Amino acid sequence: MFEYSSLLTFIALTAILAYSFYAVLIAGQLSLAQVGLASLAAFTSSLVVPNEPLFGFIPPLMVGVVFGMAVGAIAAFVLGLPVMRLRGVFLAIATLAFGEMVRIFLINQSWTNGAQGLSFPKLVGIETAWIALALVAFWFWRLSGSRMGRAFAAIREDELAATTMGINVPRYRMASFVIAGAVAGLYGVLFAHFTRFADPNQFSFEAAVDGLVTAVVGGTTFFVGPLLGSVFLSALPELQRTLGIDAGWIRPAISGLLLLIVILFLPGGLAGLIPRRRSSTRLVSDPAALPQLEPLPARGTEVMALRALGKSYGGVRAVHDVDLTLATGEILGLIGPNGAGKTTLVNMVTGVTVPTGGSGTVLGIELAAKTRAHQLARAGIARTFQQIKLFNRLSALDNVLVGGYRISRNTMLRRLVFLPSARRFEREAAAVASAQLIRVGLGDKATTAAGDLSYGDQRRLEIARALASHPTLLVLDEPAAGMNHVEAERLSELIRSLAADGVAVLIIEHNVRMMLALCDRITVLNFGEVIAAGTPDEVARDPRVLEAYLGAEGDAAATAAAEELAEVAAEAVKGHDGDAAGTEGAR
Amino acid sequence: MQLFLDGIFLGSIYALFAIGFTLVFGILDRLNLAHAAVFSTGALVGIEVVTRWGVSIWLAIPIVFALGALLGVLIERIAFRPLAGRHDAHFAGLISSIALGAVILSVLQALYGADTRRFPAEAFPSTRLEFLGATFSLLQLMILVISVTLMVVLTWVVAKSKLGRGMRTIAENPHAAAVLGLNVGRISSTTFAISSALGAVAGVLFTLNVNAANLGIGHAVELKALAVIVLGGLGSLPGALVGGLILGLAEVYAVNTVGSSWRDMVAFGLLFLVLVIRPQGIFGGRKVREV
Amino acid sequence: MSARHLTAVAGGSLLLLALAACSPTPSGDTEAGGLVGAGTGADCVIEAEIPIAAAFSLTGGAAQYGSSQKNALEMAVDDLNEVGGVTYALTVEDDATDPQQAIQVFDGFISDGASIIVGPTLSNTAKQTDPVAQEAGVPVLGVSNTAAGITEIGDYIFRDSLTEDAVIPQTVAAAVEKYGLEKVVVMYSNDDAFTESGYQAFAAALEEEGVEVIETLTFSKTDTDFRALLDKAKQSSPDALVVSALVEAAVPLVTQAREIGIDAPIIGGNGFNSPALIEGAGEAAEGVIVGAAWNSASDNEQNVAFIEAYTERFDGAPDQFAAQAYAGMQIIDEAVRANCSGEREDIKAGLGEITDLPTVLGDVTINENRDAEHEALVQVVEDGKFALLD
Structure with a gap:
């Protein structure tokens, strides 16, 4: 327990939320349902997280995390079925509506305690949060150079061209949705078990916008983007406090201006500042590396x-x-x-x-x-x-x-x-x-x-x-x-x-x-x-x-x-x- | 009848906000999320002008209109124009307008504090009218009339005037518009100016109607306005009006049938259904385009 | 590397440096004995300044409450420092109406060696911040948290704000007696912890009094147009409207109720106890019954002086949030002087022993559950002023 431990934990948690947005953004989709999914996962996890290790050895948090990710993924899938054919702003607004519906639903439930919120046991500390973040970041790092990662990028750039390359676009879009849902569920469970309390209003439209801002400011073309965005946005208030800037209106004004500057002058987000090779793959001109390809049908077929x-x-x-x-x-x-x-x-x-x-x-x-x-x-x-x-x-x-x-x-x-x-x-x-x-x-x-x-x-x-x-x-x-x-x-x-x-x-x-x-x-x-x-x-x-x-x-x-x-x-x-x-x- | 009128009047408030919102979207294909901040600015500055300077409400409205127009130009210059030509202009525009909106709100807080403020009770005549057994205020009627008039006038402007032709050309193809020698920058600025001027005046009328204004009122209406412009069809001016009225009626009838706790569920459920069944909205003739 | 990259990298390093440089080494204030003085009560003299920290919502949704809390607390510290013997160094931080920020603010206070933390503004935030202070062994005094379960967080958590349970039953009883209520319509915003717990208190009290609730209507805390709900309420012609809402909603609700012709009395809870109600609703506020933890019309000497000084200094009348914040500092002062020590443990012990302390709220006692007890009252708006209902 030291002065910046909460800040550092929140950096990790916010980054995980941003990865949930990143997961759909890399496939060219904009979803605002992420915090709704997170809240669904957080509240339902309260129903299953045991007080004692399950079977004597599975830690309660592990139960919550697995359950929350499953809830997030399944809910994303169910949501995805009707909205998957929407694009752009329409998808954003449909998912936003879904998020609000989840919030209103949870407020009107007695088991969530409505607006008075629910207490959770504190099961997450700074280490757990960063381990979870590391795993999520690792997943997206490995994704970026894989065939799946390339398929997402192709869909983002041009859906029609991607589909004529043999990429099953609806299935990949759904996959990105489900991955994002699982990550959102992870965030929800970790968040509630770190802050010990959650009420449905914390997972509002504003929170969704914050998550999106974090992902976009960080940059969506490089896997460290969400982390950078989270560091920037989470540290800003703390930095202003330590610099002794007066509490009050001046702080949101400064934060807003900095955000504006980043978005206007750094097209690739903060991740664009990191110098790196344009492509993760290099030309392989060695003919020996060529695989044996299936022969074409006989001439005249x-x-x-x-x-x-x-x-x-x-x-x-x-x-x-x-x-x-x-x-x-x-x-x-x-x-x-x-x-x-x-x-x-x-x-x-x-x-x-x-x-x-x-x-x-x-x-x-x-x-x-x-x-x-x-x-x-x-x-x-x-x-x-x-x-x-x-x-x-x-x-x-x-x-x-x-x-x-x-x-x-x-x-x-x-x-x-x-x-x-x-x-x-x-x-x-x-x-x-x-x-x-x-x-x-x-x-x-x-x-x-x-x-x-x-x-x-x-x-x-x-x-x-x-x-x-x-x-x-x-x-x-x-x-x-x-x-x-x-x-x-x-x-x-x-x-x-x-x-x-x-x-x-x-x-x-x-x-x-x-x-x-x-x-x-x-x-x-x-x-x-x-x-x-x-x-x-x-x-x-x-x-x-x-x-x-x-x-x-x-x-x-x-x-x-x-x-x-x-x-x-x-x-x-x-x-x-x-x-x-x-x-x-x-x- | 009272229910119906309640719905219509509630809806006309949503429409008032949404008309300016949808104008920018329809022509420039950008969602301006600083619109909520403009709405709050209009309300708070209007109150300041009336209470501090002792100006009549009828003079305050043109002042707020002008201020809104100025803000619109600023928003376009600062948050949108620098993004022109960027492949991520859509996302970036959303976020730059959110950021600018936050700055505007904090300046408002610096000027007027965070307290809820209101117009003096005598600022607007509180005449009550009666119609088929239902009662409503003169102000409510005025808001409805203004919404309808705005919709008609703006639709005419976009369809017939020289400015409107420019707007439509830009809506169809900004590159072609530039090639044709249209001053794309000036037309964009004008569009933003009109949109924000309306947003600011909407803030004043809204505040008069509900007798409360604070920094957050814009955001409270923004979410509903988003629903409205989608219901009506993104970018469609008559759609914004009809969408607003539908949402208003749906909310009022929801209160009386499924109960007020589920009112917003009905509103967002309706939005969700419309998107799934008919994404282009009720009046959206436009193709659902990719972003 | 381009110039832009360089600038950005430099900027980033600066940011990190600034964070590192400003991170204070664990403060020396908590060294044993540093804040202990000599004497007791009024004679207590402590050399060192006692660090008081407060986390209020100065921006964001709850900014209007936070700012009056900040004003009153600053005024209280100035007043108490003038008394002499003990000096307080107040730090007020903004939680931006965001629990996440509030937790970080608390972290900072704890490691900077604050003797006690005042706040945060909202109950739901307190549920997330107070466990942090409890674990660190830093006393917290809530001055506006009214939800259930706050002081249950631990033995370091106190509050001087009466819960809705302490205010509402008596309000309902008084109103029933006065107007002979039989059937009422209840309205509340169901997406806010404060107003929802107010509703629960109302519902229980109404049942207790045998009043029939014909209809319960909910709205959102951000709503401002209540005409549809009010028309529905009007249809069932209730004897009274019972409303649990924050003052932002209260003003338009009351105005619109009168506008559409509801003449029945309107009964509100703590949220209504604000000069803004009278100022904002004007004529429409006449006859509104308000259960409250603070009597602005009280002729209690302290209270009169407080209202006068506050109004003069901040160009506006104080509300209940301000009064409770001011009283909070009075309570802290008493707790410090009791053991003549600004140490966390001593303040904690002192707070537990507050009995019949005269404050702007009246005589305050902290009970064994670390909740404040003082007289609650029922007010009615008459001639543009709050007056006691009798």
Whole structure:
């Protein structure tokens, strides 16, 4: 018992509460239910904590902690079922409402003694609090470099992209909720058994806001953030007292100003001040580290079959009656003017959009209302996006590591006990990711944040991320946009080599010349329907294709495509006229 | 009938707070949690002006309005503008506005102390009116009329005026707005100024109505106002009014059916249900966007 | 490392340094005999200053009570220091209406060698801070804690604030007698420890008197618009409204009750005993019956002087919180002088022996449960003043 022992204990306890907010914030969610969950755990624990060690050897506090964490986790799960589909402010307000409902419920119960509160035995001291904090911090430290941690980060950065990497977003969001609930329960039980007393009003909206402030001020991108936030905010009043600042209005004014300064000038929170490497993972360029990957299906295996597939929005038919097949080793091009429905079609194939008509099977999975993008990704489909969807705040290598989600293993539990296999698995995943990054020529930018890369590099990074999942079917949506002629040619080379390895490639691209040279078959869409299909030669000579492009007035890309198409067609005709040498050497 | 009117009048108070709150959210997509502090400021400064300077309430309201507008500009400049363009602007804005709100409240405590204060009894005529057997005060009626008028006027401003067009453009796409040559900074400031001016005046009316004001009154209403703007649809001005009235009625009827202990349970339960069933709220046409 | 990092690291180190530098070595005040003087009672002379520490809510939700407590305590210390012989050094700290802060403040007081701790403002805070002092063997005098179970925390915990149980039964009895009450509506804020225990006392007293409770209505301590509740109360046309609320709620509640036309008497507890009720509710406060631990209208000489001095010094009339804080210091002074010692153990012993000490609250005795006993009274608001109900 010394002067600062309570302060130090509160620092630990407040940090644990902040970790509970951190657990959802790292997955991009904002929950204000945490103190409500804590209070539920604290009050219910009073019903089960025994006076004597259980069975003679389990300490009463241990019973309370286990029970409280279970209550927190279960309550978070039950709360999560209805609110999980909400995002952002809506999730925050729904959880806030839940927290208030818990408070009102507890106030109106006789076993909690209502507003007069409940006494608890003092079972927690400074050591217990710091041991608990150390365990919680340890968990989040080990989480941050694991596959699970990367999945949370990916969801925070871009949910849609994460789901197309094979990450089951709803399940992970729920997992973060449940983890946060367990930590909140831990906090509640420890808090009540340290202060010896709790009344439901202590777990109010204000307390929830305080917890959130602590987590955000500390920073949510590094696991020590909550602790730093707690040290800062808990020590402030004590510091002001010891400095002899007059008790009264001046103190909250100073605290408010300091908080304002931190939040305005330290974007990453206090944790942003700690110098560290951008990425926890380093490039592994040693080919020996590469794991043995499962072989792709034999060449010519059908991986996609669409029958009369269609999608309508309201009465507008974005895509209709599309029949399409694709086999491994094949490169299928999809062209057509803007708004022809190419991206909608690709979205249906990758499970991002649910079809409204026809049927389709991709990698053995039926495209139905229940089909989720992450299931298709698990089955071996990988894609890039027309509008780049990278995890902007993650390093290039981390982006590709998330891409490798499908073929890597969850290492969280192994990491907790430092099993050597955890290191090995992490190294293998890093090796796969590194190889793809080097393959697209970004090896030297592995630690750069994706958002800081140039446009062309971002396109390449997206491709590397898609390749990292070792896909059977690769879907590329305008991969060459923004690339110059040389870069586009290099990309074509890459795609050909993938096809040669047995990957099935579905590609949308406006660069008609590139498509005609690259694809085995091309399908042309206009106004949502297939207007032509066949080999590049056949398509190039089909007058309906040229018409479609010319018909799309005011579309610069279409006009350019039409010009290219006309040129290529003319060349092809010339070639057929006998001057066979011209085709290849024209440019 | 009395119950119904009680609910309507209670709701119009919530709406008064919520209209300014939701204006900022609808246009700038930011929750300004310093709004509660502005509300308290309006109330306490209004009392000071009336009691100390002996100014009539009718002159005090414009003074408070102007002060609120000034505070709004300050809040925008200090707590929100420096965050523009930051990826975490949402969280950061919540917290910077909480921090600034705390500073404002402590300055108020320095100026006026922590005691509960009130307007002199004669500041506002305490006329009673009767309607279909139910009674209410002139002030209550006035608050309802002001809420409805504000809603209509603001909706018109946002929909039709030049300022409103600017606001809507910013709401849709701040980058595009800047490219189009709109002065995004000035429009944001104006929005905050209007919102805070209304918040401050709401504080005065609220205090007149309940005969009590202290530092915490803003926070007491804030939570309910959050519920109101979600019920009505985040960012929707008619939604704020209707949401306020619904909450007021729900609370009053809850008192008379399930009992007053569970009144707030009904309010928050309703909020929770609305979010789960129809997150965009009653009037929210907007897509539920990600934060 | 960028300049910004450097600044921040430097700032952080400064913060730590400041904490370390200011952390005092365990104070020497508690050395044996340092605070023991010669003589007894009025003749007692103690060389050293006796450190008195107080934790009140000066900011946050309960700030308005804390500030009048602080004022009164400072005034009491000044008055007592003028008497001579014994000097007190008062430290008042802010718990920000946050139990977590209060515990840390108590920790600081204990290690700084405070002889006795006054406070904290709220009962629920006291339930968390007082065990800390009890363990450290530092006496605590609560001057506003009215909830049950405070002094049960331990033998170092005393209070001079009457519990609701000591005030309310007599208030109810007096009101029943005066108005012949048969059926009443009870209203209280159920999310506050003080008002809820007040409610329990009311409920018990009403049952005792055989008064029927037609309806019990609850509200939140932050509520200010009570019209819906009052309309409901009005429907059952009670003989009286019985209200357990803090004064912030009391004023709007009373005003609104009169506004919607409830003319029945309104009966309140300790929370109503504040000049703010009369000042705030004005005409509407007329006829409100208030059970109280402090009689502001008492012609007790000490009390008159106290009100006069307080009003002059702080530009406003004192409330019951102020009176109880002032009396608290009077009680401490008596306990110190009894053994002529400012040592913790001696003060503790002295407090246990307080009998019929004249204070601004009247003659105070500390009973064997370490609770104060003194006359409680029933007041009624008449002509803008509190008057004894008779």
